[in-house]
Amino acid sequence: MLGLFFVEKTMRESWRWFGPNDPVTINDIRQTGATDIVSALHFIPAGEVWSIDAIREHQALIENAEAGLTPLKWSVVESIPVHEDIKLARPGHQMYVDNWIASMENLAKCGINTLCYNFMPVIDWTRTDLDYRLPSGAYALRFDQEKFAAFDLFILQRDKADTEYTREEILVAKQIYDAMSEAERGELTENIIAGLPGKMADSYSLDDFRTMLSNYSDVSHDSLRGNLFAFLSQALPRAEALGVKLAIHPDDPPRDMLGLPRIICTSADLELLFKTLPSPSNGITLCVGTYGSRPDNDLPVMAKQFAARIHFSHLRGVSRDSVEQRSFYEANHLDSDIDMIAVIKELLSEEKRRRQADSDSGEIYIRPDHGHQMMDDIGKAVNPGYSAIGRLKGLAEIRGVIRALSGDQSELVS
Numbered sequence: 001m002l003g004l005f006f007v008e009k010t011m012r013e014s015w016r017w018f019g020p021n022d023p024v025t026i027n028d029i030r031q032t033g034a035t036d037i038v039s040a041l042h043f044i045p046a047g048e049v050w051s052i053d054a055i056r057e058h059q060a061l062i063e064n065a066e067a068g069l070t071p072l073k074w075s076v077v078e079s080i081p082v083h084e085d086i087k088l089a090r091p092g093h094q095m096y097v098d099n100w101i102a103s104m105e106n107l108a109k110c111g112i113n114t115l116c117y118n119f120m121p122v123i124d125w126t127r128t129d130l131d132y133r134l135p136s137g138a139y140a141l142r143f144d145q146e147k148f149a150a151f152d153l154f155i156l157q158r159d160k161a162d163t164e165y166t167r168e169e170i171l172v173a174k175q176i177y178d179a180m181s182e183a184e185r186g187e188l189t190e191n192i193i194a195g196l197p198g199k200m201a202d203s204y205s206l207d208d209f210r211t212m213l214s215n216y217s218d219v220s221h222d223s224l225r226g227n228l229f230a231f232l233s234q235a236l237p238r239a240e241a242l243g244v245k246l247a248i249h250p251d252d253p254p255r256d257m258l259g260l261p262r263i264i265c266t267s268a269d270l271e272l273l274f275k276t277l278p279s280p281s282n283g284i285t286l287c288v289g290t291y292g293s294r295p296d297n298d299l300p301v302m303a304k305q306f307a308a309r310i311h312f313s314h315l316r317g318v319s320r321d322s323v324e325q326r327s328f329y330e331a332n333h334l335d336s337d338i339d340m341i342a343v344i345k346e347l348l349s350e351e352k353r354r355r356q357a358d359s360d361s362g363e364i365y366i367r368p369d370h371g372h373q374m375m376d377d378i379g380k381a382v383n384p385g386y387s388a389i390g391r392l393k394g395l396a397e398i399r400g401v402i403r404a405l406s407g408d409q410s411e412l413v414s
């Protein structure tokens with residue numbers, strides 16, 4: 001009888017921890033049932049080497065549990081920032097490439113082998129609203145294209161921005177801008193250029209921001225892509241030798257913005273990446289919510305197409321506005337525009353395939369990405385998107401799906 005209830009353990013449940021200042025503590029995370037931690041040395045400025053001592057110290061904070069408590073493991077790094085000079089291939093950038101590789105080597109020496117990173121110029125992920133009220137009374141993150149245009153055109157007043165919007169879009173943006181109070185304009189600016197934890201080390205004033213953007217005025221998609229490939233052609237051979245898996249995170253939202261080229265947004269972008277650099281260490285973070293905020297990305301299809309390249313996955317749902325499809329809010333993990341169950345099915349099939357092939361590419365780390373601010377989360381200081389209860393709800397739902405689908409794995413892998 002007992003055998004009936006035996007379910008093979010699949011997918012590594014991980015949880016992001018921002019370090020000792022994260023209001024969600026390691027002991028809180030332990031209670032969620034997640035087994036693995038996703039973290040980074042956010043206090044080290046972009047471009048500097050992560051020393052073995054600094055890594056070990058952070059690792060001890062995560063892994064040294066009180067006797068009797070379930071241990072947690074720091075398994076995934078998110079992220080070692082890629083210095084802007086590498087993205088721009090500026091003279092002298094080789095030092096930053098060497099430092100990035102040295103950090104990767106030090107992490108590998110400490111047993112941390114899965115590494116998420118991104119190649120977004122200037123800004124990391126971006127939202128316009130950090131407390132968008134849902135009908136349930138909980139709060140979500142939202143990207144509002146019209147508000148974003150109001151920021152770009154009338155607050156930032158970016159050079160040539162008006163050539164990138166239609167007349168109609170400019171009119172709507174102006175109405176939105178006019179209706180905003182000074183405080184609301186300040187908050188929008190803060191949210192876009194200074195606020196989110198993905199770019200903890202970098203926040204800018206409006207002037208610095210304009211300067212940073214102008215560095216890219218002559219950088220085309222092809223040249224940015226060339227710079228990514230040049231960086232990876234140095235990092236990947238070392239990663240392969242060390243058994244490290246690199247997992248590039250998509251550009252969020254996945255399209256050009258603020259006149260910046262963005263190059264990891266679609267299946268075609270990934271096809272080109274792997275055609276150019278087929279190394280088995282060259283992989284992706286399947287950020288379901290990011291890719292899913294474009295209507296032309298079909299997530300279950302992408303999960304299948306790139307299955308062998310997925311080392312890490314952020315599970316999160318988005319609902320796009322019906323008319324302006326570039327605007328979205330972060331919906332419930334299972335109820336959004338994305339068929340999350342179909343995505344999870346693909347990930348489980350891939351894990352099964354790896355087990356059958358006895359492949360060393362191993363299990364896929366997943367984490368509940370972002371969560372609503374709800375119940376006791378409300379009113380607490382949280383890193384936007386990274387509240388405890390909202391994420392726990394997401395994890396619990398995802399865990400249920402995984403468990404249900406894992407019961408009969410014979411149907412997986414078609």
Ligand code: DNO
Binds near residue numbers: 078117199370385
């Ligand atoms: C947002 C995150 C991003 C991500 C980086 C990865 O919640 O998914 O900040 O950590 O872009 O490099």
